[in-house]
Amino acid sequence: QVELVESGGGLVQYGGSLKLSCATPENVEDMYRMGWYRQTPGKQRELVAHISSLGSTTYADSVKGRFTIFRDSAKNTIYLQMNSLKPEDTAVYYCHGQRRSWETEYWGQGTQVTVSS
Secondary structure, three states, rough: OOEEEEOOOOOEEOOOOEEEEEEOOHHHHHHHHHHHEEEOOOOOOEEEEEHHHHHHHHEEOOOOEEEEEEEEOOOOOOEEEEEOOOHHHHHEEEEEEEOOOOOOOOOOOEEEEEEEE
């Protein structure tokens, strides 16, 4: 079992910023992959960004240049810095973690991000 605890969601105006946090007892540098997904009602959960154990990052095209994923190994926490937020970024954001590529994927409880126009 991998515990993932998100925080940092909320309501922000168009063009504003938010930073999401995902804390875990795991060593984040040892995780095969950790990241953020988001979901809106009636739609599938989609990848926002993830970071590998080697530190390489991947972003959805819709957030490139606006969002940054990074980690703090001392705090065993990953973050998602979201800038220039748009109403279409409104969703529940879920932290995702996987120890090894062949192992179970784990999810946090989700945190709501709402961007008003």
